[in-house]
Each structure stands twice: as C-alpha cells, then as structure tokens.
Amino acid sequence: MTLLNETHDPARKSWVGSANGHTQFPIQNLPFAIFREANSQTQWRGGVAIGDFILDMAKVAKLNVFDGEAQRGAQAAGETSLNTLMGLGAKTNSALRLALSNALSEGAALQGALEDCLIAQTDAEFNMPCQVTDYTDFYTSIHHATAVGSLFRPDNPLLPNYKWVPIGYHGRSSSIDVSGQSFPRPIGQTKKPDASIPDFGPCQRLDYELEMGVFIGQGTQLGERINITQAEQHIFGMCILNDWSARDIQAWEYQPLGPFLAKNFASTISPWIVTTEALAPFREAFTRPESDPQPLEYLTSEANTQAGNLDIELSCLIQTEKMRQNNQAPQQLSQSNFKHSYWTPAQLVTHHSVNGCPMTPGDLLGSGTQSGPQADEAGSLLELTQGGKQSLTLDNGETRTFLQDGDSIIMRAHCSRGGAVTIGFGEVVGTLLPARP
Amino acid sequence: MTLLNETHDPARKSWVGSANGHTQFPIQNLPFAIFREANSQTQWRGGVAIGDFILDMAKVAKLNVFDGEAQRGAQAAGETSLNTLMGLGAKTNSALRLALSNALSEGAALQGALEDCLIAQTDAEFNMPCQVTDYTDFYTSIHHATAVGSLFRPDNPLLPNYKWVPIGYHGRSSSIDVSGQSFPRPIGQTKKPDASIPDFGPCQRLDYELEMGVFIGQGTQLGERINITQAEQHIFGMCILNDWSARDIQAWEYQPLGPFLAKNFASTISPWIVTTEALAPFREAFTRPESDPQPLEYLTSEANTQAGNLDIELSCLIQTEKMRQNNQAPQQLSQSNFKHSYWTPAQLVTHHSVNGCPMTPGDLLGSGTQSGPQADEAGSLLELTQGGKQSLTLDNGETRTFLQDGDSIIMRAHCSRGGAVTIGFGEVVGTLLPARP
Structure with missing residues (x-):
C-alpha cells in the first residue's frame, strides 16, 4: 500500500x-x-x-x-x-x-x-508506451461475467469457479496499439444456431470492451511467486484499454479453449500510464457481499482488504462517421467505475504468478470489461443491447446494435475524490474501418 | 510448396x-x-x-x-x-x-x-533460438481432442466446431525456455468434484504434452491476411515443444476462457529449428475421412491438399530420478507422428491471420498434443493413464499416473522416408523439481 x-x-x-x-x-x-x-x-x-x-x-x-x-x-x-x-x-x-x-x-x-x-x-x-511482453486479459467484473454468461450460456451464466479464481486468459500482444488505432473489420468463421455448416465473411457483431490495463513493473524469475503483500510493488501503473471483440466469431470458436480470433485483431490503449503511486489517494476498501466466499488466503492481505480497490470513473462514447461529418461531438454510451471489480490489481498479479509464471516489465494485464451493477453501466454493446436484441438510438437518430464501419469508440477515465486533486488517464480512441476485400 | x-x-x-x-x-x-x-x-x-x-x-x-x-x-x-x-x-x-x-x-x-x-x-x-514474440497453441490432433474431451466432458467430447475451426488459444511466452529447462511443481487452486470449496497447494496431476512448434518467419501488418497459397512462405521452421500441463488446475480454472495457470508455468522447446525447406522431402497428402467436412475455401489450396502434411516421427521418453541414479537410460512412453494432425501448418498460419491479426518473426505456434489414432500413440499421461485411472508400470518397477518430482521428460523427432536422408530435430529435455515452499 x-x-x-x-x-x-x-x-x-x-x-x-x-x-x-x-x-x-x-x-x-x-x-x-x-x-x-x-x-x-x-x-x-x-x-x-x-x-x-x-x-x-x-x-x-x-x-x-x-x-x-x-x-x-x-x-x-x-x-x-x-x-x-x-x-x-x-x-x-x-x-x-x-x-x-x-x-x-x-x-x-x-x-x-x-x-x-x-x-x-x-x-x-x-x-506504444512499451513493448508489451505478454498480454493477459482478466474477467474481473462479476456484473459483466453474469450478463455475458447469460447470453452465451443462459442456463449457466456464472460458473462455479468465478468467485474463487480470478479468471483470466492469455491475449495477443502483436495487435495492441496506442490510441488512434484503426483496423479493418475482421473476417472469420461464424455459425448461425440452426445452420449445419459455418459461414465465412466479415464479422457482423463487432463490439468494444471498456477495460483498465495494469502494466507490470519489476519482474520475476520462473518459479518465483509474488506474495499479495508485495504485489503492488510489481505494478508500474495503469492505462485505459479497449479490448475490441467480434462476438459472432467468439460464439463459434471459443469452446473449449477460450477466445482467440474474436479478440486478437486489435486492442487499443491510452498513451498515458498513470503510476501506482499517483493512484494512492483514490483507494478504497475491497469488500465482498456477505453471501459470497472470501478470497483464499494467498489472495488476502490486510492492505488489500483496507485499500485494494481503486475508485476510477470510466466512460465510453461513440462518434459515428455521420457525427464526424456533421461536427457532432461524441455521445456517451455508458459510464462505470473500476471499483466494481470483483478482484483488485494486487490479486491479479499474485494469482498470475502463484504457479511460478515469470512476470516481465511491460506485461499488460487487462481488467476485463468493467460493467457496473446497473444495466446502463455496461461496458460493451453486447450488454447494452442485450445481445443485439435491443438497438440503441443515438441523439442524431442513428441506431446501433453492434458497431458500423467508420464508428470511433472513445474511452475516458479519471479519479476524483474528496480532498484529492482530480487526475485523468487521457483517452483512448479507436476506429473501425470496412473489411478488406 | x-x-x-x-x-x-x-x-x-x-x-x-x-x-x-x-x-x-x-x-x-x-x-x-x-x-x-x-x-x-x-x-x-x-x-x-x-x-x-x-x-x-x-x-x-x-x-x-x-x-x-x-x-x-x-x-x-x-x-x-x-x-x-x-x-x-x-x-x-x-x-x-x-x-x-x-x-x-x-x-x-x-x-x-x-x-x-x-x-x-x-x-x-x-x-532460446529467438525471442518468442507471441505464442499460440493449437489443438490439431483430433485423437487428442477426442480423448481429452471425453475426460473433461464425457457427454460431449468433440465439440461441433472442431472439424471446421483450427482451434487455438494464446499462450504465455515468458515461461518458454530451451531444452534443459527445469521448473518447480506449480502451485494453485484445484477442486475435488464433490468439495464445496477449492483446495490450494501443489499440482497433483502434472503432465507433459508432445507437440511440434512452428516458428513464423516473415511477418505481416495489422489487417493483412495470409492466403493459404502463401502461408508456407511465412514459416521459418519447426522445433519440438513440450507444453507442460497441470491437469487438476486446468479442470477447475478453464471455463469459460480456456487454460491459463495450468499451462503458463513452463514450456520447453528443442534448441534446433529445422527449416521449412529441409522438411520438403517429408511431405504427404492432406486427407480427411470421407465422412468429415472438407475445410472451408480459405483453408484449401491445391498445394496444401497434395503435400500439406508432414511425416515427422515423434517419441516421448521418461527418465525418473531413480533411473538417473542407477544410470538407466530413459524409457519410451509413446510414439506418434505429426502426419496425424487434423490441420496442416499452412492452415494454422492462414487461420491465425484471417482476421488481420499481425504475425511477427519469432511467433511460435504450438501444434497441440500430437496423439495418434492408437491408444499407445498418446502424447500425454492424461491419455496414457485414462485420466489417472490406470497407472503405468516402468521397466524398473516404478509406477506413474502423473509426473513425480525429479522426473525428466525427453521428446525426440525425426523424418525418414524412402529416398530421402533421415534428418532429426535433436531432442527436448525438461525436468520437474519439487514445489517451492
């Protein structure tokens, strides 16, 4: 701490x-x-x-x-x-x-x-602020996990391991770029529920994910574990992260080994890394609902319980091509807060290294989509449109279920708390281009 | 070709x-x-x-x-x-x-x-022959996928996407090292089927996976796709890969986002990379059983069909601590062949980049465990012992279901075909050390 x-x-x-x-x-x-x-x-x-x-x-x-x-x-x-x-x-x-x-x-x-x-x-x-040596994406919002789980697995939204294991998976570092990134709509295999063979073509359900990124500072050797009391000493700082997702590709490919091409075509981060020390005034207690299990001992420390959470306000905005043409400012889609995370950054670092996995300066850990407890605090279109069933109407009359070519997504984050001066993370902007022929 | x-x-x-x-x-x-x-x-x-x-x-x-x-x-x-x-x-x-x-x-x-x-x-x-920029592990042996699937999901061993999608997931590059690697037994969360809370401690079901590794040569930019007719131009060469696995950690953590700590504590590769060109005499036709679907068009080319498979003989051996003490040679556990792979290296490269994911010189693509069609051609202990139910008795009287501290696993690979001179990949050796306190 x-x-x-x-x-x-x-x-x-x-x-x-x-x-x-x-x-x-x-x-x-x-x-x-x-x-x-x-x-x-x-x-x-x-x-x-x-x-x-x-x-x-x-x-x-x-x-x-x-x-x-x-x-x-x-x-x-x-x-x-x-x-x-x-x-x-x-x-x-x-x-x-x-x-x-x-x-x-x-x-x-x-x-x-x-x-x-x-x-x-x-x-x-x-x-890019650094070479991202390895990229891991976690899944720390229980609200996101429950909402998305109910779309992919209606009968079994939150799996039994969720409240015990900080669920994470390895991502792709080669497609991470800094704010300003644009990328073609990905192409791939998808399958309609009642079709007997898959389709092949441009993704039809392109989405963003509103995340925070944690950059590892001092690394470890293979076999070394990072005790939870030391974990924050290994965090250099944090950025904003948009983990773009192709939902239709994801639904068809993700079992049994997890998301792959649905995630690795682009990820965009903010240029500025706010250091762990700068975030110190914005800490708050890590709490769990009384009905939930307490984390296992290796994920527990006095400091983490007292002040492991970070109060970081997040917002996500869209600027469509039409809005840009008409000089209209981006429109907010949702806002949330990193303090809703079910696991703290220290817990992610400790869990990641508990098996001796070596951590390297420049490793990026994504928090996973930071959806809040309310429906309008969702950090993805998948959630905001209930799996594409309920389209959003923008102020200029355009509608969206998923992203259209030319759409830019802007994410912002800042910390403001009584007694402390407001600090910001800047913003991350990314733009979807048409699929290449 | x-x-x-x-x-x-x-x-x-x-x-x-x-x-x-x-x-x-x-x-x-x-x-x-x-x-x-x-x-x-x-x-x-x-x-x-x-x-x-x-x-x-x-x-x-x-x-x-x-x-x-x-x-x-x-x-x-x-x-x-x-x-x-x-x-x-x-x-x-x-x-x-x-x-x-x-x-x-x-x-x-x-x-x-x-x-x-x-x-x-x-x-x-x-x-290490190169800095592994990104590591992806595929799942190309249908025999392995079926055998493992039946242990993790008895009612649903081979998922519907398997015969259409070259299933893969991102791995961790920081824990890959060259032959001679030793590593402590990983620690982590596991859960017994009937327990209400997870256990925490050293992995009890430590396994190896007999794989081939494909190293990417010339890379691509974000948004670029590698056509299957060009895919082999982007493969520098191949090595042997042991993708160590903690089966009990895997079973508890892997849903819904795939394996994570069960895989990222260590992976070991052979020092020698045999080039694509050296492998040319050992190609053979890529075939599918008539009852199986043919690959989608983007995964099909004349050259891949004629000669996309590689005839690489693989073997896996064990040398326990006791065997080393008594100067006993390693004992063979199984042998297999890379030609049983359900997808060719060219198909893996094309699939990986079809969504525009940038490939980088030094990327490593694991083939997944190369189990053959016969039970004794299995590339992991999970398969050879039927999920730990049937222990193996070694020639010196020791028994194994999963690995014990001090066990070394040795993997070898070579190509030999009528008319061509036999070429080898050397070997990859890795040793399991006791868990750290």
Missing part, C-alpha cells in the same frame, strides 16, 4: 500554469508516455504529462540534474520505450516521481532548466 | 565426416540454433548443425564469403537471436541454405575457411 506524501499534496501547484486549472494532468498526476514531435521522424522517447505539456525525459536525463535513483529513473524514462523504467521497480520510480514533482513545483530552482524540456501535447504524437 | 533441389540430394556428402554417417544432422538438414561455448560468458550467436558440430554463423558472416542474399542471411544468422533471420523471409533463407549446403559439401573450395568456424556440439550450450 503506497503511502501519501508531498507529491499528493492538493495544495501543491506547478510553475506550468495549465497544470493548475482544469486539467487531467496536474502536478499530482505525472503519468508517462512515449512521444515525439507530430509528423516528424525524430526519436521516440519518454515524456511526463504536466498540464497541456509534455516534459521530454530524454532532455531532462541529459541535464543530469537529479540525484541517484531519480537520475537513474530519468535516464530510463528517456529511452525509446518504458520497459527499462518499468523494470527498475517501485523504489526508483518513487524517487523519480518525487524529483519530478519537486522540480515542477512553483518556485522550483530547476524551472529555468526544465522550461526548455517542454513540448505542447497538441504538437506531439504518441507511440 | 517447396520444391526439391540439390540441397535435398541424398547423394550429397559433407567434408564434415560425422555428417555422413549415423547422425540427425546430415548436410540435407542444416537446422539453426543459438549457442555459445558451454559454461562461458561468450556472446550467444546463431549456429548451424552439421554432423557432430555447429557451424558458428557469426564467424561465417565475418568471412564474407557468400554472395548477396546468402551473405545477408549469414549476417542475420550470426546475431544473438534468430528473429532477424526469420524476418528476412523464405527467399533469403533459401539462398543461405543453398550457400551453406554448397560450402559444406565434399570438395567445396570454402572447406579451409569454414573448418575454423566449427565447434563440437558437446562443447556448446544453447539458448
């Missing part, structure tokens, strides 16, 4: 003016991304968001103005991907956060030097 | 004497691995097996004795991992094979230069 320190102090202001007003990136946030000047061939490198700007960590590292661990962290943050920084572990990352927070504070002696390291976010483009 | 050329000529001999007698590595094979001097800190680099020796490709590249594409290939083959070589594609790899075959042939002018590039295999140690 990360303690609060001066980097979380709501009174702390930055000499970067835009960080002090209405922004997702106040000095209490300080998330990392990989960026370069837009439409340039300059080197990708790490940056830290502050107000409307990015602090160029390659430049900061060269200044050599930080001490010891913080300088070591700055050096790694300036590389072309964040894997090295992630692997340095929680202590170094904490030292770097403190150094950055101090250097960006009002009145800091380093203001003069660091002013030359700022670039406007609007002048930048983003790359 | 790769055509036969002088590199396959059974009459071709090498100036490396041990390549001409009883060997897995005649001049017709020329597989690649990553090696260095045993117990040294020298640089890992690529090598090619010839008889009892390894041709050091870093040294060969420096000699600069090959032309054009072949030299480009040699340069890549000398790197610390084979990913670059894999990505150069079939044409470059074919040019390198021809150049190596000529240079290692009896009477070759390059003999004098290349003699200095040889190191005895017994003096070498091996590393």
